[in-house]
Amino acid sequence: MSSAREDILDAVRRARGRGPLASPTRATLDALIATPVRHLRPLFDEDLTARFIRKLESRSGTVARVTGRAQVPDAVETFRSAHDIAARAAVGAGLSDLVWPADWIIHHDRAGIEETLSVSPAFAGIAETGTLMLLASPDSPTTHNFVPDNQVVILETTRILRHFEDAWAALRERTDGMPRAVNLVSGPSRTADIEQTIQLGAHGPRRLHVVLVD
Template sequence: MSARDRILERVRAGLKRPTPVSVARPERSLAPMARPVSHLLNDFIARAESLQSTVAQVADLNAVPAAVAEYLQAQGLPRKSVIWPSLKALDWFSSGLTAEARPPVSEDRLGITETFCGIAETGTLLLHSGVDHFSTTSLLPETHIAILRVDRLVERMEQAFALMQSELDQLPRATNFISGPSRTADIEQTIVIGAHGPRRVHIILVG
């Protein structure tokens, strides 16, 4: 008997029955949202900002490079970035930016990504991995700028998962909820922004 068999045997013995072939789950309505959303866009922005993300809004995708340049200017950050390949077509050059479509190395200071969807309930960005969706772009650089289309905002987590199930063949290797810059409170419970991941998360809403 393997460890697996012995563990399962003990589970069955404890529960006093053989392993069921199928399990009927109780009918449940959606779990209550902790904080209901009354206005998709406003609540998303307010909650993202409460988690120390910053938010800007532009009319269309072509306006993104200028918005990025403006943000970098205000923060005093260099105008050099690694981007997801899907953003290559944007005119970064005219806004005085260099944008390289490649996975980041640790020295890269700015990563720009798209966002699968935004969750208003918690002000969260949902990003997933893929051939052209480097997970590291939102992780290694100290600044992460996420581009999020306003029509990709959903109210609650369950809707974000449903959207993934309807649009993707299968769950991607990594699905990441990102809610603000990385932080720690491990020394004297004092919250410090910028632990191992980005120190800044800037969301550019499009639409």
């Protein structure tokens, strides 16, 4: 037990006029805390990639597939030109090794208010709901997820996991610790607050495009 936690529990016991727990009781409680809780999870036999795509597209997201990382810039350019977006993008530093179109204006910093397009890598995809797990880091600044009108996320198909619990378990196994923020994104930003009519882009991107790298 951590010293901070022990200090807090001691303060609570003193406030309630109680002494330390007996050793057998404490051992039992520590064992319960250490036992992982397995929540009920939906069962499905669908291919993980196929389900991820289906769920994401049901929430107005779009998907393109490529066979390698080198094809990512071309896939992003296809999306950009199809929507007549300016040839400027905030690209996560985790994608700086890729060769981007020569006529683009590229930077690897946070997205400013003038940004219309961001391109970021995803830590994981969750097939259960078609959700992206995005981690705040220099490789993928959180502003990329909220500021531009158009967000492109790069996801390797090997990083598509079955359930939310699997994604959190993978996150805990990272050797560089927990990020400052974790964003779970399941489609473009939307609201129905205005006359119960769906409006895209209410609190973030109005378009979410995922490039799946096989």
